[in-house]
Amino acid sequence: MREMAFNPAPGASTPATANSETPMLLVRDVSFSAGGNRLLANVDIDIRRGSRTLIMGPNGAGKSLLLRLMHGLLQPETGAVLWQGGRLTPEACRAQAMVFQRPVLLRRSVMANLKFALSVRGLRGRERAEKIRAALADAGLEHLAKRPARVLSGGEQQRLSLVRALALEPELLFLDEPTASLDPASTAAIEQLVLEANERGVTIVLVTHDAGQAKRLGQDLVFLQDGTVAEIGSVETVLNSPKSEPVRAWRDGRIYLGPNTRSLKDFTGRSH
Amino acid sequence: MIRRAFLALAAIVFAGVFATQSSFAEDKFIVVQSTTSTQNSGLFDSLLPIFKDKTGIEVRVVAVGTGQAIKNAANGDGDVLFVHSKPSEEKFVADGLGVSRSDVMYNDFVIVGPADDPAGVAGSGNAVEALQKIAETKAPFASRGDDSGTHKAELRLWKAAGVDPSGASGDWYRETGSGMGATLNTGTGMGAYIMTDRATWIAFGNKGDYQIAVQGDDKMFNQYGVILVNPEAHPHVKAEMGQEFIDWLLSKDGQKAIADYKVDGQQLFFPNANKGNS
Amino acid sequence: MDSFWSALGGAFGLLVTLDPDLLEIIGLSMQVTLTAVLFACLIGLPLGAAVATFHFPGRSLVAVILNALMGLPPVVVGLLVYLMLSASGPLGVLRLLYTPTAMIIAQMVLVTPIVAALTRQVIEDLNREYAEQFASMGVGPIDRLTAMLWDARYSLLTVALAGFGRAVAEVGAVIIVGGNINHVTRVMTTTIALETSKGNLQLALALGVILLLIALAVNAAVMALRASAVRSAYA
Numbered sequence: 001m002r003e004m005a006f007n008p009a010p011g012a013s014t015p016a017t018a019n020s021e022t023p024m025l026l027v028r029d030v031s032f033s034a035g036g037n038r039l040l041a042n043v044d045i046d047i048r049r050g051s052r053t054l055i056m057g058p059n060g061a062g063k064s065l066l067l068r069l070m071h072g073l074l075q076p077e078t079g080a081v082l083w084q085g086g087r088l089t090p091e092a093c094r095a096q097a098m099v100f101q102r103p104v105l106l107r108r109s110v111m112a113n114l115k116f117a118l119s120v121r122g123l124r125g126r127e128r129a130e131k132i133r134a135a136l137a138d139a140g141l142e143h144l145a146k147r148p149a150r151v152l153s154g155g156e157q158q159r160l161s162l163v164r165a166l167a168l169e170p171e172l173l174f175l176d177e178p179t180a181s182l183d184p185a186s187t188a189a190i191e192q193l194v195l196e197a198n199e200r201g202v203t204i205v206l207v208t209h210d211a212g213q214a215k216r217l218g219q220d221l222v223f224l225q226d227g228t229v230a231e232i233g234s235v236e237t238v239l240n241s242p243k244s245e246p247v248r249a250w251r252d253g254r255i256y257l258g259p260n261t262r263s264l265k266d267f268t269g270r271s272h
Numbered sequence: 273m274i275r276r277a278f279l280a281l282a283a284i285v286f287a288g289v290f291a292t293q294s295s296f297a298e299d300k301f302i303v304v305q306s307t308t309s310t311q312n313s314g315l316f317d318s319l320l321p322i323f324k325d326k327t328g329i330e331v332r333v334v335a336v337g338t339g340q341a342i343k344n345a346a347n348g349d350g351d352v353l354f355v356h357s358k359p360s361e362e363k364f365v366a367d368g369l370g371v372s373r374s375d376v377m378y379n380d381f382v383i384v385g386p387a388d389d390p391a392g393v394a395g396s397g398n399a400v401e402a403l404q405k406i407a408e409t410k411a412p413f414a415s416r417g418d419d420s421g422t423h424k425a426e427l428r429l430w431k432a433a434g435v436d437p438s439g440a441s442g443d444w445y446r447e448t449g450s451g452m453g454a455t456l457n458t459g460t461g462m463g464a465y466i467m468t469d470r471a472t473w474i475a476f477g478n479k480g481d482y483q484i485a486v487q488g489d490d491k492m493f494n495q496y497g498v499i500l501v502n503p504e505a506h507p508h509v510k511a512e513m514g515q516e517f518i519d520w521l522l523s524k525d526g527q528k529a530i531a532d533y534k535v536d537g538q539q540l541f542f543p544n545a546n547k548g549n550s
Numbered sequence: 551m552d553s554f555w556s557a558l559g560g561a562f563g564l565l566v567t568l569d570p571d572l573l574e575i576i577g578l579s580m581q582v583t584l585t586a587v588l589f590a591c592l593i594g595l596p597l598g599a600a601v602a603t604f605h606f607p608g609r610s611l612v613a614v615i616l617n618a619l620m621g622l623p624p625v626v627v628g629l630l631v632y633l634m635l636s637a638s639g640p641l642g643v644l645r646l647l648y649t650p651t652a653m654i655i656a657q658m659v660l661v662t663p664i665v666a667a668l669t670r671q672v673i674e675d676l677n678r679e680y681a682e683q684f685a686s687m688g689v690g691p692i693d694r695l696t697a698m699l700w701d702a703r704y705s706l707l708t709v710a711l712a713g714f715g716r717a718v719a720e721v722g723a724v725i726i727v728g729g730n731i732n733h734v735t736r737v738m739t740t741t742i743a744l745e746t747s748k749g750n751l752q753l754a755l756a757l758g759v760i761l762l763l764i765a766l767a768v769n770a771a772v773m774a775l776r777a778s779a780v781r782s783a784y785a
Binding site: 068071090094096097098100108120121148168 | 679680682683685686687688689690693697701702782
Binding site for chain 2: 636647648731753
């Protein structure tokens with residue numbers, strides 16, 4: 001990915017404008033509805049190259065949905081996601097990778113899972129074997145290479161899922177609550193791998209509920225509430241001295257009931 | 273281990289495919305469209321090996337009802353037609369689908385019935401009277417109902433008896449729409465009278481308490497004929513080998529082989545090639 | 551019941567004596583059925599997987615048709631194949647009527663919808679799990695299909711088994727297109743039909759028991775294979 005890092009994605013419509021000043025990924029006025037419910041409304045976010053951005057917010061705020069829109073798995077209803085100043089084409093999506101909350105592993109061995117991902121990108125022979133070896137070493141899974149991937153522990157599975165994504169050499173890596181169901185040691189291992197990848201130049205966008213993780217990993221923080229951006233800033237600033245009521249409610253462990261409600265009795269339910 | 277089992281399975285399947293393909297190397301055969309009575313009675317199992325030893329020609333018999341056999345042959349799906357319904361056979365030749373027709377052999381139809389003989393026809397030698405009695409007493413009667421040679425012969429007898437059984441269909445007259453064997457199985461199961469060719473009846477293995485009730489009527493004569501499918505209508509017909517089979521059936525040797533075939537000491541078919549007309 | 555037990559005894563008697571005619575009939579049954587199932591899988595697996603995976607106009611219609619075709623009456627299939635292969639039919643020049651190949655074709659027509667419809671269900675479930683991950687990795691359509699077919703291989707074995715069961719037990723279609731010709735197209739089921747029509751019910755039942763034993767052995771073998779796969783978490 002390093003040699004790719006400063007090449008604009010093929011298909012970017014205005015590569016000439018893509019310089020270091022241009023954010024890698026721009027979310028502009030994005031809205032999304034499903035089943036008549038507005039799940040995201042007028043979201044604006046800038047992702048800088050090489051940055052680490054955390055997305056937080058209560059359940060149903062639209063975090064995972066936003067990630068999928070940024071990754072091109074879903075198309076926004078209105079607004080646009082811009083990649084290096086151009087459209088987010090399928091080719092551009094290949095410069096990104098994603099780790100899901102529940103690792104999706106093929107019903108094959110650990111090694112075959114890596115092999116499949118690399119083969120999809122056209123890698124063969126020694127080059128592929130070398131990358132598989134390196135990924136296994138990064139994940140500390142060499143001794144489990146021939147095991148069926150789905151008998152691994154949850155932590156091992158998520159590490160495999162992460163190194164598989166990194167083996168694709170993405171410029172931008174999305175992670176959707178990757179440590180939500182992991183023990184502290186496994187969580188630390190994942191965070192370590194994410195930080196190392198970022199040091200190599202991979203831009204990180206990560207969804208989490210864990211304030212500690214946010215402080216360990218984050219630079220920027222986007223706080224979502226009910227499909228809109230409640231607050232954007234550095235992790236420290238937003239979490240330590242929140243300016244918005246939703247973040248304060250979240251920090252204090254309260255359910256935010258919206259500006260026009262005062263108690264749970266007034267809460268009539270909101271569709272997520 | 274799993275992978276190896278997979279490969280083994282695949283190997284077996286491919287071997288099967290290969291074996292299926294290779295079993296068709298031999299081409300010296302003809303297809304004869306014939307009736308269930310000749311097959312079920314075991315006649316062909318006795319005749320064909322003799323013919324093959326003599327000529328090297330393999331005879332493949334498709335045994336269906338006479339009606340279907342004639343249709344199959346009309347479609348060109350056979351080289352020789354060997355059935356028992358003279359009017360239909362003559363029409364087949366007249367339509368230009370067959371070369372010529374020869375009598376081969378005969379046997380006779382019989383009416384079999386349960387031991388308690390509800391219509392009181394046991395021992396009768398008059399098929400017309402017997403059918404009239406069956407109709408009067410409304411004793412169950414199982415008919416082939418399948419346009420076969422036996423079915424056609426049965427309908428001719430009902431006509432001669434002046435009875436139209438179709439009105440009683442589903443009541444005491446039961447049309448199975450099946451082959452002779454299936455109709456015998458069904459009919460004996462419901463205590464019905466059944467008209468069958470004698471050969472099939474003698475060779476039939478599920479008689480229960482059934483006996484021959486009516487036999488010996490001239491009207492129940494059952495003539496078998498053989499026809500070469502016309503190569504002018506269907507150019508792929510193996511006319512030479514087909515004719516060789518027909519010639520052999522009509523020859524002294526063939527006729528003797530037919531007469532020699534016995535089940536439980538009883539002769540099932542009576543050769544009459546010389547008595548036949550064209 | 552007497553005849554049932556003596557039929558059972560008769561079945562073992564037939565098996566023990568290894569009657570060469572019986573072995574030939576069993577062998578042809580297996581050849582025809584396994585070949586038909588193999589070709590049905592070659593068509594039905596990709597077809598079912600494609601219907602499960604890809605969105606195209608008329609997709610649900612295809613799924614409904616496949617499900618409906620599972621109930622195709624064998625005699626109808628036999629007639630259709632007969633009309634195609636008859637000397638007067640469009641494929642008559644191939645001279646395939648009354649050959650094992652004709653029987654294979656008929657069984658293939660019967661089994662392919664079963665394989666395709668069941669494959670669609672299996673792959674649809676797997677696709678629900680894999681679709682996002684594959685989209686994220688940018689896996690192309692062909693790679694997606696082959697990957698899912700391979701990953702579902704043990705479930706698909708059961709699918710093939712369902713096709714095998716239907717094919718090996720089928721008589722209506724093969725008797726029409728095969729003609730039940732002794733030593734050429736006579737298989738287990740047509741022999742059973744023939745012996746039944748001869749009134750040899752015990753022999754017919756004995757042959758039925760043998761057919762059942764074969765089906766049992768095939769099923770047991772495949773299920774054992776699948777069980778070992780489940781233990782290693784590949785299924």
